[in-house]
Amino acid sequence: MTDGVSDKRPVLGERTAAVIGTGLIGGSVLLRLRAAGLDVAGWDPDPATRRYADAQGFVAPDTLEEAVAGRDVVFLCGPLPSLPGTLSRVAAATDEHCVLTDVGSTKAQVAAAAGALGLGHRFVPGHPMAGADRAGLASASPGLLDGAAWVLCPTGSGMAAFRRLAALVIDVFGAWVVPMSAPEHDVVAALSSHVPHLLAGALAGAVQRSALREAVLALAAGSFTDGTRVAGGPPNRTANMLLANRGPVLTGLDAVRVVLDDLADALRAGDRATLTALLDEGRAARAAVRGRPFTAHRREFRAGVDHAGELAYLRELGAAGGHLTECRVEAGAVAYTGHLPGPPG
Amino acid sequence: MTDGVSDKRPVLGERTAAVIGTGLIGGSVLLRLRAAGLDVAGWDPDPATRRYADAQGFVAPDTLEEAVAGRDVVFLCGPLPSLPGTLSRVAAATDEHCVLTDVGSTKAQVAAAAGALGLGHRFVPGHPMAGADRAGLASASPGLLDGAAWVLCPTGSGMAAFRRLAALVIDVFGAWVVPMSAPEHDVVAALSSHVPHLLAGALAGAVQRSALREAVLALAAGSFTDGTRVAGGPPNRTANMLLANRGPVLTGLDAVRVVLDDLADALRAGDRATLTALLDEGRAARAAVRGRPFTAHRREFRAGVDHAGELAYLRELGAAGGHLTECRVEAGAVAYTGHLPGPPG
Structure with missing residues (x-):
């Protein structure tokens, strides 16, 4: 757990979030977002889990729709088979500004489901790499995902949503964001x-x-x-x-x-x-599993119309074993700090 | 590390020991035997390792023969392919009273080699289950093998040697002795x-x-x-x-x-x-890897002529996942405390 992380406010200004499915991973996301100062709500299909979340001082309404209404970001943390259905419900209960993501361990199926629902522009498939040999909200901890490698899948139509989410998980979780296509x-x-x-x-x-x-x-x-x-x-x-x-x-x-x-x-x-x-x-x-050296670089792209170069950069970075530790959108440009395996020079 | 273990003197009276091959496992055996009060000598084919052992205050002569001469017990801790050759040299340099054992991770080959050398009555194949992701005497520690499952292979002709060694590793290392035939x-x-x-x-x-x-x-x-x-x-x-x-x-x-x-x-x-x-x-x-319940029992055998019943008991105990935590020879009888997986009753 890095205490410094919790003091930072997300620079791109996400202020409200919801977590749907508050087990080990979802509960840990909830705890960390709250520690970072966001206004968060949680919902779980299990009434006992909702009562437990309520007792912990979380906003834990009875319906999914109440939990997500008006939120900037929604994390879908339920089991894989539940994701397409949940995605549809969450999309219907949120507006176009709201960015959606999930934390499932496979990405192509949920990406396809989001595409079929016409949500490609605001759903960003995600996968934080975190141990999960325990289960349940009671085992959750705000530090579980700190510093994790966190896959996010950028697409041409979803680039703005990718940037907002990358900035959020870097700033709040200290994540190493690994950009990859869902099939890769x-x-x-x-x-x-x-x-x-x-x-x-x-x-x-x-x-x-x-x-x-x-x-x-x-x-x-x-x-x-x-x-x-x-x-x-x-x-x-x-x-x-x-x-x-x-x-x-x-x-x-x-x-x-x-x-x-x-x-x-x-x-x-x-x-x-x-x-x-x-x-x-x-x-x-x-x-090479531990202790590989990385070399840092910075890249900037116009935040405007043509995302092809930015998308190619991001996907090549992830495929090469690299990651992002910064994503800033300012004055019409996006700036990334990226890291590639290998010694400098 | 159980401090109590190091205070106990082996009841059956082994007072001197030698360790041949003082890497991670051999070095840890050496350290624990010394801590338990035995007079120990170490030998390694590598001169630098011998100098290091000497600098640590061990008896570390230049030849294997000097290290083992007159010892009650010799632990062979070198690499597997070296064992038959080492066994032959150690046997020639020790008398019939001296019990020999090894710590190699396979047992049938070395048991066969000992049989071919006519050493079945005083060589007891052994295998302490211990992590070995490090190497070398400098990484050794007296607690590395404390409480380890420690396979010893009893045979009809080697029963007296088995008992002496079982008592030693139980008393000195707090080992769970798992008796098994070498092929099993x-x-x-x-x-x-x-x-x-x-x-x-x-x-x-x-x-x-x-x-x-x-x-x-x-x-x-x-x-x-x-x-x-x-x-x-x-x-x-x-x-x-x-x-x-x-x-x-x-x-x-x-x-x-x-x-x-x-x-x-x-x-x-x-x-x-x-x-x-x-x-x-x-x-x-x-x-079932961790936390299996065990039920304790005691068995006694006449320490005399016919070892068939004792041998059958020991091998069945090991094959059933059981182990020994006591071995005492007194007044012409041997008494074992054994433990079998499963709840009491």
């Missing part, structure tokens, strides 16, 4: 999150089926404990995530299987050199 | 440790090969970070471990692949019910 996000998330859930489930499932289950659990090494951690999550939520990103997940799984086959072949052949070389490939990726 | 250990360790290394390597390797490598790393979720952690370890050490347990690892990998195929089939078919049920299987195993 899903391809990347398949490898960075969804396929790991499948591998964890397969490993834990094989142990569950083993005649030596108890002995395997007794000897669970760190590799097993780490490798099965997300298999402890709610099966419904994991299934929703996988089903909402079926194609990219199956493609990503195939890519992992190719390497797994290579490893198994080398092991079966007793080919130490190949086995070691394959393990060394993986070590290179693993070593 | 290897089958269990394949699933609880070795296959997870293959999965982590395959996931990290696929990302290394991906055109979107940088973006995947930028969005690395907890599932990815956890699922690839052991892929950051030394490729040589992982390759040694896998090659020393080839058959069981390939069999364990096949079992994981069966579940992975089931998961992929359900996902491809959009079969939510089957996908959720499969994920729920894995969750059941994962939930």
Whole structure:
């Protein structure tokens, strides 16, 4: 938690927000927005959760429509299958000024639903990367998303909404905003999150089926404990995530299987050199997970008519592993501070 | 670290020990044995490591033979491929009273090597389950193995040596001694440790090969970070471990692949019910990793001639996920305190 963040007011002037679906993620968004000084309302389909939010001093009306009416920004934080329906209701209860976003773990489906509803200009698909091995508003914390990598999906028609939301999550959450197209996000998330859930489930499932289950659990090494951690999550939520990103997940799984086959072949052949070389490939990726250097740059675009150059810049930045830490719209221009992996020079 | 442990003297009277190979694990064994009041010597093939051990106040002679001569117990803590050769040298330099053990991550190969050397009566294959994502004596700590699950492999001819070693690691390390045959250990360790290394390597390797490598790393979720952690370890050490347990690892990998195929089939078919049920299987195993209840019992055996009953008890205990927390030889009888998973009654 960076205390400095909560003192900042969003520069672009979002003053009111609503959060629909106040579980772990939505509740944490609610807490942080309030700490940053925004006027926030929360709504959840569960009456007990609404009562809990009310008891915590939040504006927590009985209907979704009351919660979102007149708000500048609405975060949709419910389960993936609920998003298209919720989006339709929220859009109908808000005016054109109101920017909408979600926090779901896949983006193409909800982006398509928003397009079909004619909401592409004010819905910005979003995905903050945050741990979620707990659940519920009671587990939420204002710091849960601080400093998170936070995917936002810019489009040509939604550029103004993208800028407002990028500025908000940078200023309020200290987020690293990763701009990506919705389909590219899903391809990347398949490898960075969804396929790991499948591998964890397969490993834990094989142990569950083993005649030596108890002995395997007794000897669970760190590799097993780490490798099965997300298999402890709610099966419904994991299934929703996988089903909402079926194609990219199956493609990503195939890519992992190719390497797994290579490893198994080398092991079966007793080919130490190949086995070691394959393990060394993986070590290179693993070593880059933490501590990669980034080089900062600034880019400006006219805030006017043609967004093609700005959109291309943003999507290339995200595809290259980069992120934004500043987004300012002033005097008809937008200025970004971007960061790309790699040493300066 | 349990301070109480270091105050206890081993009841069965081992007073001198040597550790051969003083890296992370061997160094930690050395430190804990000294803290428990034993007279310990260390030896490592690397002269710089010997000088470091000497500077830490350990008896650290220049030759392996000097380090082990006259010792009650010798721990072999070098890399897996070195063990048969080291075992032969240590056996030649010690007398029949001296109990030998190792800490390698596979057991059948070294057990066979010991048998071929005629050392089955005084070599007890061992495997403490401890994290090893660091390396070297400088990273060692006396508490690294405290309370660890510690596999020891009893045999009919090696029962007296097993008892002495079980008593020692329980008294000095507060270990949960898991008695298992060497082949059964290897089958269990394949699933609880070795296959997870293959999965982590395959996931990290696929990302290394991906055109979107940088973006995947930028969005690395907890599932990815956890699922690839052991892929950051030394490729040589992982390759040694896998090659020393080839058959069981390939069999364990096949079992994981069966579940992975089931998961992929359900996902491809959009079969939510089957996908959720499969994920729920894995969750059941994962939930049992921590916090399983155990029920304690006591068993006594005549310390005399026929070890068949004692051996059967010990191996069944380990195969059922149980462990020992006490081993006492007194007045011609051996008494064990054992623990089996499951609630009392």
